[in-house]
Every structure is written in C-alpha cells, then in structure tokens.
Amino acid sequence: YEAAMRERNRLLAADMPADPDWLTALEARMAEHGAAIDAARRDAVAALAARLADQPHGPFARAGLVLEGEPVGDLAAQLRAGRSRDAAAGRALAGPHRQDLIVTHLDKNQPAHLCSTGEQKALLLGIVLAHAELVTERTGDAPLLLLDEVAAHLDPSRRAALFERLTGRGQVWMTGTEPALFEGVPAPLTRYRVAGGTISAA
Structure with missing residues (x-):
C-alpha cells in the first residue's frame, strides 16, 4: 500500500503529466491493499475494544x-476523482492511512487527550496488556513486551497491580531512571544498569 502510494505521490508531483494508466494501476493496488488493511484494522480494534469494555473496574x-x-x-x-486535489496537497487524502484511533476513558466518559498524564499512562497500559492477551490467545505465544518508563507516572497501587499482572506472561523488558520504582517486581527478574554507554548487571 505505502509503496504504491509513494509512487503515486511522486507521479502526481512531477512536472510532466502522469500516465493515467499507470496511475490507475497504482490506485488499484492501493485499493486492494487498503481494503485488506481497513478490514484487519477494524477487526483488531473491535476485538480489543470488546476485551477492554469487559474488564472489571480496577x-x-x-x-x-x-x-x-x-x-x-x-x-x-476516490483516488481517481481526487488526483488534482492530491497533487495540490502533495499527498493522498483518502485511504486507511488517514484513519485515527480515538481513545476514551470509559469510566469518566472523557477523551484520552483530556485525561491527566497518569490516567493516559494507565489507559495505554490497559490497551497494551489487553493486546498482549489477545495475541497470546490467537497465536499461543506470549509476545515480548517492551515498556519504556512504565512506572514513572503510576502511583504505588497501580505499580503493584502492573507488576502482578505481568507475572507469568512471557518476557517483559521495563526501563526507568529510578531503580526504586521497580522494587516491587517479583522474581525471577534480572536488572541491568546503563551508564556511559555500557550495559552491566545491576
């Protein structure tokens, strides 16, 4: 999809008029792959949304x-009809790349971008953990989780709940600049320290 879109953008931006047959072929490729992306994305979002909605308050x-x-x-x-508009904009203005994921704090009925930093972190963690559970169910393998600065904006009760929920879920890498925030991580675990461009066991 992206390769065809880049080529179409390049042709529309060229000084010479683009070959309409070549544009049609590129748009057909974008439509084929775009439909598959859209369907897969909607399936994934629906499954994830259902799992999140069913989770107890916590x-x-x-x-x-x-x-x-x-x-x-x-x-x-849509692409064929929008060639002139897309040429002026320098990009394709229709397609799955234009979609956005809208996140809402269900218990407060509030858009995520209006939530506090701590609430946003908790929302994101809930989404990541629910997605990891879905991946495990669908593939039989727990995914590798990479959680950067995961404890920085969580209060002690949320940190404890996070560490408990991560236990037994495959390999998890967590980073942070304050070692004390990870004191509650249950064994088995390995700590590493990064300093001066060197990684060492902590």
Whole structure:
C-alpha cells in the first residue's frame, strides 16, 4: 500500500503529466491493499475494544476504542476523482492511512487527550496488556513486551497491580531512571544498569 502510494505521490508531483494508466494501476493496488488493511484494522480494534469494555473496574482505566472514519469503500474511485486535489496537497487524502484511533476513558466518559498524564499512562497500559492477551490467545505465544518508563507516572497501587499482572506472561523488558520504582517486581527478574554507554548487571 505505502509503496504504491509513494509512487503515486511522486507521479502526481512531477512536472510532466502522469500516465493515467499507470496511475490507475497504482490506485488499484492501493485499493486492494487498503481494503485488506481497513478490514484487519477494524477487526483488531473491535476485538480489543470488546476485551477492554469487559474488564472489571480496577487500577487500570478502561479504554474505549473507535476507529475514526468510514470503511474504505471504493478507494480506487476516490483516488481517481481526487488526483488534482492530491497533487495540490502533495499527498493522498483518502485511504486507511488517514484513519485515527480515538481513545476514551470509559469510566469518566472523557477523551484520552483530556485525561491527566497518569490516567493516559494507565489507559495505554490497559490497551497494551489487553493486546498482549489477545495475541497470546490467537497465536499461543506470549509476545515480548517492551515498556519504556512504565512506572514513572503510576502511583504505588497501580505499580503493584502492573507488576502482578505481568507475572507469568512471557518476557517483559521495563526501563526507568529510578531503580526504586521497580522494587516491587517479583522474581525471577534480572536488572541491568546503563551508564556511559555500557550495559552491566545491576
């Protein structure tokens, strides 16, 4: 999809008029792959949203997920009709790359971007953990989790709940600049220290 879109953008931006047959072929590729992306994305968001909505009230805020925008539909026709507009904009203005994921704090009925930093962190963690559980169910393998600065904006009760929820879920890497925040991580665990460009066992 992206390769065809880049080539189409390049042709529309060129000084010479683009070959309409070549544009049509590129738009057909974008439409084919775009429809597959859109369908897979909507399936994933629906499954994840259902799991999040069913979770009990707890330390991690329940996130509502909605994919903004209508299904792709006849993307080839939209692209063909929008060639002049896209040429002026320098990019394709229709397609799944224009969709946004809208996140809401369900318990407060509040958009995520209006939540506090701690609430946003809790929402994000809830989404990541729910996604990891879905991946495990669908593939049979627990995914590797990389959680950067995961404890920085969590209060002690949320940190404890996070560490408990991560126990037994495969390999998890957590980073942070304050070692004390990870004191509650249950064994088995390995600590590393990064200083002066060197990694060593802590």
